[in-house]
Amino acid sequence: MKRSISLDRAQAADKVFDVVIIGGGASGLGAAVDAAARGHSVALFEQADFAKGTSSRSTKLVHGGVRYLQQGNVSLVLEALRERGRLTQNAPHLVHSQSFVIPNYSWWEGPFYGIGMKVYDQLAGKLGLSPSRHLSKKETVELIPTVEQNKLVGGVVYHDGQFDDSRLAVNLAQTAEELGAAMLNYCRCVGLVKENDVVSGVQIHDIENDTKFTVRAKSVINATGVFVDDLRKMDEPQAKGIIAVSQGIHIVLPKSFLPGNAAIMIPKTADGRVLFAVPWHDHVIVGTTDTPLDSHSLEPRALEEERDFVLTHACKYLTKDPKPEDVLSIFAGLRPLVKAGDGSDTAALSRDHSIIVSGSGLITLTGGKWTTYRKMAEDVIEQAETLGGLEHKRCQTEDMQIHGWTRAAASQANLASYGSDALRIQDLIKEQPELGEKVHAQLPYQQAEVVWHAREEMARTVEDVLARRTRALLLNARASIEAAPAVAKILAKELSRDATWEAEQIKAYTELAEGYIFPID
Numbered sequence: 106m107k108r109s110i111s112l113d114r115a116q117a118a119d120k121v122f123d124v125v126i127i128g129g130g131a132s133g134l135g136a137a138v139d140a141a142a143r144g145h146s147v148a149l150f151e152q153a154d155f156a157k158g159t160s161s162r163s164t165k166l167v168h169g170g171v172r173y174l175q176q177g178n179v180s181l182v183l184e185a186l187r188e189r190g191r192l193t194q195n196a197p198h199l200v201h202s203q204s205f206v207i208p209n210y211s212w213w214e215g216p217f218y219g220i221g222m223k224v225y226d227q228l229a230g231k232l233g234l235s236p237s238r239h240l241s242k243k244e245t246v247e248l249i250p251t252v253e254q255n256k257l258v259g260g261v262v263y264h265d266g267q268f269d270d271s272r273l274a275v276n277l278a279q280t281a282e283e284l285g286a287a288m289l290n291y292c293r294c295v296g297l298v299k300e301n302d303v304v305s306g307v308q309i310h311d312i313e314n315d316t317k318f319t320v321r322a323k324s325v326i327n328a329t330g331v332f333v334d335d336l337r338k339m340d341e342p343q344a345k346g347i348i349a350v351s352q353g354i355h356i357v358l359p360k361s362f363l364p365g366n367a368a369i370m371i372p373k374t375a376d377g378r379v380l381f382a383v384p385w386h387d388h389v390i391v392g393t394t395d396t397p398l399d400s401h402s403l404e405p406r407a408l409e410e411e412r413d414f415v416l417t418h419a420c421k422y423l424t425k426d427p428k429p430e431d432v433l434s435i436f437a438g439l440r441p442l443v444k445a446g447d448g449s450d451t452a453a454l455s456r457d458h459s460i461i462v463s464g465s466g467l468i469t470l471t472g473g474k475w476t477t478y479r480k481m482a483e484d485v486i487e488q489a490e491t492l493g494g495l496e497h498k499r500c501q502t503e504d505m506q507i508h509g510w511t512r513a514a515a516s517q518a519n520l521a522s523y524g525s526d527a528l529r530i531q532d533l534i535k536e537q538p539e540l541g542e543k544v545h546a547q548l549p550y551q552q553a554e555v556v557w558h559a560r561e562e563m564a565r566t567v568e569d570v571l572a573r574r575t576r577a578l579l580l581n582a583r584a585s586i587e588a589a590p591a592v593a594k595i596l597a598k599e600l601s602r603d604a605t606w607e608a609e610q611i612k613a614y615t616e617l618a619e620g621y622i623f624p625i626d
């Protein structure tokens with residue numbers, strides 16, 4: 106996937122795209138793949154990097170949402186479980202089955218959650234993972250050796266999917282690009298073009314080259330996450346905001362805090378929240394929160410009360426209490442929830458997706474979750490076909506393989522997320538053995554991966570490599586800062602940049618990554 110090729114496609118003279126998409130997160134990337142797979146011409150513009158927003162900051166679960174079952178939203182759970190099954194088939198290199206243990210500290214929790222999880226299994230039907238079952242206290246401790254044993258009576262184990270969110274985003278961008286779409290990062294939509302009051306294109310600022318150009322389109326999709334209201338106001342200055350922003354944070358701990366393969370799921374903490382502690386890339390992710398916010402940004406930061414909540418509750422359910430200095434990284438993400446009432450209680454707002462069409466024909470896609478991105482895309486492209494007067498074509502993505510698809514296990518753990526591309530990265534090392542060196546002693550990543558990111562995954566900055574092509578920023582923020590000079594050097598060579606660019610990149614990345622270090626008083 107080369108940026109120059111996509112730029113040429115987007116700027117082709119007299120081109121009118123069938124579908125133009127603004128926003129390169131799960132929603133926009135899914136829509137690009139769906140439209141391109143149907144045979145429509147597509148261009149997607151992302152103001153930063155693919156998955157820079159919420160789509161790289163999730164809990165990394167491909168799940169039906171046990172919580173929504175508790176809320177009685179069976180249709181949402183059913184749809185998500187169906188999509189969980191499809192994604193497991195379509196991207197087996199990135200999605201795997203993960204066991205979750207609900208530890209029970211009261212006699213009634215065993216039957217209560219046991220029955221709930223059986224319903225969950227039933228809803229998944231043919232696409233189900235392994236069935237849930239009750240655990241004795243002994244079995245619970247065998248699966249989670251570090252679970253708090255005081256007052257523990259037993260547990261329930263169930264299965265859901267786990268994935269790497271930003272790696273899936275990159276693979277979706279590659280899939281769409283291979284189907285002929287123009288997929289551009291660092292291109293911001295700065296205006297809408299209208300003919301007879303109908304949206305007929307977008308104005309784009311190519312931030313990397315500092316140039317502006319106009320792209321004409323039969324349909325325009327606003328998939329900008331928590332920014333959708335900004336685009337809607339660009340379209341209709343009087344438009345009322347539809348988004349309530351809810352922040353969720355996670356902390357990342359060394360694997361020793363949760364040494365087995367199973368995750369912990371606490372359906373209801375003392376203050377009624379859901380808490381997960383999940384093994385991920387040989388580390389443990391603990392979260393999350395649901396904090397209503399009045400503002401939104403591309404780099405949200407955890408609030409003090411959120412940090413306290415997650416750390417205190419991690420201590421409550423783990424025998425070994427994590428301290429601030431144990432936290433390797435802390436990251437925050439913003440849920441774009443569609444408002445109901447005054448939007449003050451975001452935990453109660455729908456996690457379902459919404460498609461809203463403005464008077465001028467701008468199609469806004471928002472809400473939903475990573476797990477359901479494919480179904481969201483299918484629904485929004487049906488709308489785009491109708492509004493744009495496009496030929497109606499059948500959706501192709503239900504069983505379409507995503508770039509990197511393979512069922513073969515990778516011979517090197519650090520290359521597993523690349524799927525079938527792992528072999529090509531190994532070829533780079535065969536050609537140039539020094540690329541087998543790691544970028545940092547405490548990180549699993551090799552220099553050849555950075556070369557690959559620049560050549561084939563449209564990485565343009567040190568942050569693109571350390572935050573989203575690899576997950577160094579989330580796994581160990583301090584080590585990632587130390588790795589920045591090595592990464593900048595390789596990128597500068599690959600992208601023909603000078604020493605000034607290299608120094609600027611290291612400085613910018615360091616400033617960003619310092620925000621992922623848990624404050625120690």
Ligand SMILES: Cc1cc2nc3c(=O)[nH]c(=O)nc-3n(C[C@H](O)[C@H](O)[C@H](O)COP(=O)(O)OP(=O)(O)OC[C@H]3O[C@@H](n4cnc5c(N)ncnc54)[C@H](O)[C@@H]3O)c2cc1C
Nearest residue numbers: 128130131132152158159160164166294330353474475476
């Ligand atoms: C804490 C948390 C945990 C979650 N955990 C899970 C989970 O485990 N499983 C799950 O299925 N879902 C989960 N979700 C939900 C899921 O992450 C989101 O639903 C999904 O990522 C939203 O994707 P999006 O594309 O709509 O938004 P985003 O990913 O935010 O993408 C929008 C993009 O639009 C771009 N943009 C904005 N304005 C412009 C412009 N003018 N021009 C060009 N580009 C622009 C932004 O830069 C951004 O990259 C979680 C969410 C949160 C917050």
